[in-house]
Amino acid sequence: MNNIMFQGTASTVGKSILTAALCRILNDDGISVAPFKSQNMALNSFITEDGKEMGRAQVVQAEAARIKPQVEMNPILLKPTSDVGSQVILNGKIYKNMCAKDYFGTKAGLKQHIMESYNKLQSKHEVIVIEGAGSPAEINLRENDIVNMGMAEMVDAPVVLIGDIDKGGVFASIYGTVMLLEPEERKRIKGYVINKFRGDVKILQPGIDMFYEKLQIPCLGVIPYESLKIDDEDSVTERFDMKEEADIIIGVLRLPHMSNFTDFTVFELEDNVSVRYIKENKDYEGIDLLIIPGSKNTIKDMEYIHNSSLKAGIYRAHRNDVPIIGICGGYQILGETIEDEKGVETSMSSINGLGLLEIITEMEDSKQTTQITGNIIEDIPFAEKSYNLQVSGYEIHMGKTELMGDSLPLIKLQDGRIDGAMNAKKNVMGTYLHGIFDNDELRKLILDNIKNKKGLDIDSNIDYAKLKDIEYDKLAKLVRDHMDIDKIKDIIYNR
Template identity: 45%
Template sequence: MSAHVVMVQGCTSDAGKSTVVAALCRWLWRRGVAVAPFKPQNMALNSAVTVDGGEIGRAQAVQAQAAGVPPHTDFNPVLLKPNSDTGAQVIVHGRPVGNMDAVGYHAYKRVAMEAVLASHERLVAAYAALVVEGAGSPAEINLRDRDIANMGYAEAVDCPVILVADIDRGGVFAHFVGTLALLSESERARVAGFVVNRFRGDIALLQPGLDWLERHTGKPVLGVLPYLHGLAIEAEDALPRDNERKAAARLRVAVPALPRISNHTDLDPLRLHPEVECLFVGPGETFPACDLVVIPGSKSTRADLAWLRAQGWDEAILRHVRYGGSVIGICGGMQMLGRAVHDPEGIEGPQGSSEGLGLLDLETTLAPAKQLHNVRGRLAGSDAPVSGYEIHCGISEGHGMSRPAVRLEDGRDDGARSADGRVVGTYLHGLFDRPEALAALLGGAGLAGPAPLDIHALREATLDRLADAVDAHMDTAALASLFGLPSC
């Protein structure tokens, strides 16, 4: 077997590449094609644990779900997790190889490309189709040298490229034409066509522009995808654009939007619950009155804890608890809830220690070995089933952990709870994903008899909606030709 490889690149960041790749994966899977997603290089703080015990970008795990396959490290061989404005932890084939600044990583790209091509070779031998996602834009000419994320990869493996632009941003034709203008002749030649994403309105009013684009570039418009509201799909990295106020909400959740927030997709079941108003609180904002505070994961726990204090939110959270409110800390958030966080080896930043919020009787020491586990268990107290994954460098210890938050099937206890149960800390990402666990945790925060919500079923329905949109709004005959399939 040798896969047909098609790459999806975007004119800008957040053009919808991840969603289009997921849509194509589900569309191919529904046609019975053995398909896998692939992103050579991803920069994101939302990540997932793979079936082979490594770490990849969260978007590739979603795309794997769309393709009906378990997530594997080959789907995202190079993952960059920013820990400052100029540096990142570099993860290759699921394992960290070190922290690098931009200059250091640029020099490392030759090694990274070897990893990318090794994964590519394994995947094309195992699948009939490979849907590849680019990163950022291929027109970022300052990043063209040694590029492994966009046209550098496409040229190396000789695959066609679909170019996506977000019409909701405005300037969609300038995005397409300007991007083509900044490509080399060989790169322009491999662009197989355009996809206009997030369109709302009358397609007849857009048609003259589409006709001009095809005449001007000599390349086809492969589809105009509508703006699909209410998609329950995990974000690659960016926080939700707007806080949604819900008239029917019976519980308010406040989430500090930490500068190095990681795996904020943990909050998706809360954001999507019809009776929950989930607010991400940004810098300079007053911390709102709420029923539940969730402190999410962080790539730089001590730095984000200092930032939280600089906002005055430490006092707001302590006051919230004194007045009977609930707090849940996930991963780095749990570490912040303890007495102290120690980083003697400078794993996440400068060596040193930081005083925690003191709401849980535990201390955390950061260590080089990263813990990567897919786990299942039950919530202590309610016995509700829970499943998720661990991604952390910290080792937490203390008397508070004698009252765990989760009892895992592998015999370990995880996290800690306060004596009154109103403060909970856990390393378990995906804490709210199981309907029973979500109901128990919302009930513990004061929402009696919450409506049921199954995030997995919502995500499956979203992936099917995306595939339906491909069938309804894209040139499926052209897609079939690109993927070597019989005409639709």
């Protein structure tokens, strides 16, 4: 088996991004490579061409490897529904909702599914780059582990450990992680990487030398901290606290159960456009567009809005003629009511929405998961000339929405269904299509309208797919320049 596994001293140390980097580097070197993560916990997900749901991090890694995402790259996806429970997605489809204790007891039975996915990928690719989760030193989770050292044992993978120096204590975290492993597990670790370094590597070198005296494990690289516009995996992300301002400000409501915030990454690539995540009333000031994002628990997020100052800010923005767009759960939130008689999300059978769209939503226990294309059938005033424009995206939702009163249908899908709605005044719209802003022409029309209204002379004619590819190339160069890629290849092929 030609493989290598990145594990970390903690979450968010850079496992996902370095996996993507190595996928691009190996592909650049003519090697057929695929990413793999047996179990991912995230609220950011994606729908494959065959209608399967998987984590966004493996989608990014697949794009970096220049291959299409497939669910075998992430056979188990855990989507948190509460502090102690998750919806378990197995092989791209809902398995069941489980509390942590029940899931822990189920993991051993999932190994067969993991190996079937891994073997399918391995049969098609020369190298598999595996990503771990959290830390292998979480000794309370070692029994029936399927994502860190347990996964490494299943496929006999050598391991490179990643530590985040930006958080401080990087040598202690690497040392402590290694020492908490069993002797056989330590043998798998072939080196470590220090990530997110700021400063002069020469000052760090004495520490690296001293560390080798304590643990004869080589440092395979020190990766500088660099801001790259690549989708994050976790909701624990710096973008929520970004204070950068620009000529155009896109406001996104920061909901407790927000999902698929990657829908807005493309705006961050636009010149003179910034995305502001709205957490309190003052954050509404100066926004040019308000987006209510997707949610993993729409009813709880609707309840949160009712009980917070955010609700008044939404209505104030609406009175001030700020366009409002709801995506998926955000679309449902804009409506009159959300019904949940079947208890799909909570024990609350019904909750009032914001009433900005004349729609009602009924939660269902089956999930709509599909990639879809359609045409806009209403001209959107804040995206002039959008009538009949073709848009693509993907659906991930468990509710069925019915248009009422004066609401206008928004998109006619290729399969004949109608998606989305707009109010009679045409300044509020909603859609189930994730990734709708990735459509370059629609996004340009929205931004051009804002620019014309504000008298700005800014070009917004970007090609999102090309820009993403440029960022992957930047990432690959950064890592190639600061990681011993020859040694990495030697570990892959010669152990």
